Amino acid sequence: MKITALAAAALFAANVPCFTAYAADSTKIGYGQGTAIDGRNRPVDAAEFNSRYGDYDACALSEDDKRIIITFDQGYENGYTEKILDTLKEKNATAIFFLTGDYARKETALVRRMIDEGHILGNHGMTHASLPDLSADEAREEIMSLHNFVLDEYGYEMKFFRCPCGEYSESALETIQSCGYTTLFWSFAYVDWKTDSQPLPGEGFEKLTKSAHGGEILLLHSVSSTNAEILGDVIDNFRAQGFEV
Secondary structure, three states, X not given: OOOHHHHHHHOHHHHOOOOOOOOOOOOOEEOOOOOOEOOOOOEHHHHHHHHHHHHHOEEOOOOOOOEEEEEEEEOOOOOOHHHHHHHHHHOOOOEEEEEOHHHHXXXXXXXXXXXXXXXXXXXXXXXXXXXXXXXXXXXXXXXXXXXXXXXXXXXXXXXXXXXXXXXXXXXXXXXXXXXXXXXXXXXXXXXXXXXXXXXXXXXXXXXXXXXXXXXXXXXXXXXXXXXXXXXXXXXXXXXXXXXXX
């Protein structure tokens, strides 16, 4: 089992600097990494997110400057995940796959393959509900019902949560933390989820490789035909730039 990505991910919370906690409130916030970058090609807003919300075990960047962590959101299956897994296996690379409840129930063979091939399963909510729209008890149920299903069905205990739609609040982050989870956002994403309007492969490759930065948490969607086509070349380019994947 390849554990390098797992080790890096498991250290997120430990490596995020501690700052004075903000009073948790329920204001809904839509996350975005922004377009401004620092001298290390890292989105400024992602670095600021780490500074502001590290006390909630929430981060948008890893502190590992040598690594790019690839993550996929698995809302539904569009026929490309098998090819993505084939490429990851060929390239000896690992990824984090954030599952919804519907995906975990329906795609048992693919989920078992993710586990067997050393990937990390993440929690994307049982119904993909926006947590700030829920009460604290409802949010815990949204998280823990999927947690317990995956534990019972696959014998796998998830530790990382991604907020559906990128929507969060301080109180939601506090609830996620109380469930024993680290919340992972991302430091780069692009419009890859519109299945009827996919970016051209060359366009996708350029966006992903030009934005590469140490500590990157890359959000991709497995429903994308472009991602499935270019993933191997993207991984090769990341490594050529000196990053571990």
